[in-house]
Amino acid sequence: MINTLIGDIGHVSVIIAFVAAMVASYAYFMASGNKVEASGDTSWRRLARGAFYVHSFAVLAVIFCLFNIIYEHRYEYYYAWSHSSNHLPVYYMISCFWEGQEGSFLLWIFWHVALGLALIRTSRKNKTWEAPVMATFSFVQIFLTSMILGVVIGDFKLGSSPFILMRDFMTDAPVFKMDPNFVPTDGTGLNPLLQNYWMVIHPPTLFLGFAATLVPFAFAIAGLWKGKFTEWVKPALPWTHFAALSLGIGTMMGAYWAYETLNFGGYWNWDPVENAVYIPWLVLVGAIHTMIAYRRSKQGLSASFILIIASFILILYATFLTRSGILGNASVHSFTDLGLSGQLFTYLAAFMVLSIALLVYRWKQIPSTEKELSTYSAEFWVFIGAAVLCLAGFQVLATTSIPVYNAFLGFIGIESNAALPADQIAHYTKFQLWAGVAIAVLTGVGQLLWWKKANKSSFKDAITLPLMFTLLLSSLVIILSNKFDVFAFKLDNPVYITLFVSSLFAVLANGSIIAGLVQKKVSLSGGAVAHIGVALMLVGILFSSGYDNIISQNHSGLLYSREFPDEINRDNVLLWRNAPTQMGKYKVSYHGQFMEVKGVPGYVSKELLFRTDDEYVAIARGDIKAKNKIYYKTGDTLDLHSPENTFFEVEYSNEEESFTLYPRAQVNENMGLLASPDIQHFADKDLYTHVSSIAPEEREWGQLQEYEVAAGDTLILNDYVAVFNGIERIPQVPGVVLADGDVAVQADMKILGERKEYHAHPVLMIKDQMMGRLPETIEDLGLRITFMNIDTENNRFTIGVNASQKDWIILKAIEKPFVNILWIGSIVMSIGFVMAIMRRKQENGSDGKAPATDRKNKRKVQAA
């Protein structure tokens, strides 16, 4: 039965939300008028608030309807069909919600609503900001809700509705012509790469960051519009911190997800989708610095306006890049093009033109001081730091936008064939690494000048100790790594040494600030803590990426390589099943394919699972044990977590240690093989392992060899010694229903493999007077044994054997030194941000901002 009601409610709610946003925007605009403000007439504001509440309620209704469609498996709706499936657990249904463009817009809209309500609530005490700030908020909501409006007028399509029915989406599909009420029984499922817990929390955090950039932007616009050029900085500052915090944590969660789930061998790939968030984050952090400098010394106000406006526009630009389809060949994971590029461009252009025009119009009126900055003033270094952050962002922007230049030139009739740099990592590193060096040095120098009295002699006193320790510690590390094999790397590259020394300086200099503040007022040290976090991140990136070491170097198989003898890295190794191979200092062996079974810890060998027609259900071929506990007995029915996932047992061992990793491969109908790594964590490094390729599932079996045997006979099968122990009658056969008069017998064979004994039980049965055979495959040995026939008079049995190439995988393994420092650094940075928010909130005192925010932050930090 098609349930059109829920979709209609959803669609109507979108329209209500859209209209209410327009009303709220107009009413707040009117409420901001000077005359209305002066008269004390609150009717416009009351109307605006009411409209915004209606808008908020409608947005919640939309979310409820969409989630209901997914949760109740209403596959008559395209969104549920294309993003969900029957077997999906509830927590991944949440991910389905924002897998599609429409759902992710909805998530963004939701955060704007939440932040807008928080602003209305906190502005009860300080009413001057509510109307102009919320006018911008509601104005943005008009554009965002229009993205999911799904209204078609003639050829003009406004937005893409998540509530579209299958039959309306696929008008050409014959099945809907035959039966318009046809409902698919299952959906096509969530992209398996997104079936990861990080994908449940990463998008909401990131979109919270997207949404939070609107708050300082709305304050800046309100300041320009109402002529309150200086007053907006104070209430906007904690929000700017908050936006940078959530954007930063969101990005790092995405990086960790990529590290754990994708297989490019790291956490950052300079993909446009990643860059698109990194750029506004850098600019936003730059804005925090100019705003703080302004609060202390009344300098940097125009810069703050520019950077806050720029960061919001860059968020819109990021949305445009990743959702309009303009990236084309340049990105592997942008959204599907929904034909919204025109609408997205209008959105971007409207805000860019309006805000820049307002800024230019008011530019002359923005107060500025003509005071020269001395090199011994902290502000001087803070501004340089902000400039470095913006230049670093600009560099990424200039490169990431290459596909946009092509599209633009194509649009005006010039053919352009520019492509992204061939070696993106080298290209970005050559700038970003030096930006990192500059930032590390500047955080140290800037903080020292900020907290000490800014003059030459006191600065010298302050910097001496951290500098000395830096030189001491870094020489120690350099000597230890080069002369003694203490670390997994030799720190000998002068560029890397520069980054290491400057990061270490940043840690120690900021550490000395904290040490000084502990005695006075530790709550002021948020900046120093965040800077230490950044410096630690730089160290972590330096070692894990600069000194990553591929240990799966292939030294055999030189057959083809004569063409290019020297320069080729051979980074993948073929592992035959159960044939150990030396890799770095480990002996590595591959032991077979495993799956996850519900209720059983760890993994279960595929050979113990008899698969059924329902791919989520299997029958146990033997007892299923884990850690000496039997979870299932032979013949029990088991539920599989995901039939797509296969785990490959890879054992690493040497004299000191041994451990087993289970890198995963998913064979997906739509996307081919998706490999995810398994990572062994050590204190000083990670060992990152993934399969690059696996043996084809359909394999070629050799000719059937028949053997006639009696109980107790020994025979040689494919070089293995095998013993035929005899036969026994069995009451049931897995996956087969035996009726009266049906007979099933199984042979019992023992085969001596390299590592252990194997038992094979091929089955021969007579069912409905037909002979049926159930062969058994021993994957480890590449043997398939079939019970062919019984000669009951002479007690002789016929056994058929096929041999095959053994199973194999191709493996890539990378050591990543000190990658932990990167994650620790991210957490430290987040803590620093939270401290700064608390402090700014306290400063703002009774007219304080963001009472709800810090609670949220704490939760976010814990989550990270």
Add this chain to the structure above:
Amino acid sequence: MGMIVIAMAIGIIMSTAGDASTYVSFGEAIARAKDGDDTKVHVVGRLKKDAKGHIIGMQYDPTIDPNYFAFTLVDTNRVEQRVVYFQPKPQDFERSEQVVITGNMQNQVFVADKILLKCPSKYVEKEVTASL
């Protein structure tokens, strides 16, 4: 300070322009190699197929060398070129509608260090087949 920032921004633009690669045909890639220009380029093409639509010229035998994959690519000018990729064969290679490779010509073959596949089935047009 403003001047310095602008100067650096210009420097960044120049350097980006210098590092940017280009989409070319195999003909131009060969011409570049002849001139001794070994910069890496992007080539867009399709896999060579026989009359029945089977891909021909693919060579990958992991049991001999897992890091050697060779195939024939036909660029937009219908020029065929042998391509070598010193990595395992991407698993969904056969399904790809379009292939973008990055690399340069060396000793008569195009050595690719990056392959980007555009698979028609990847994101668009799933078909309703369930319970039909």
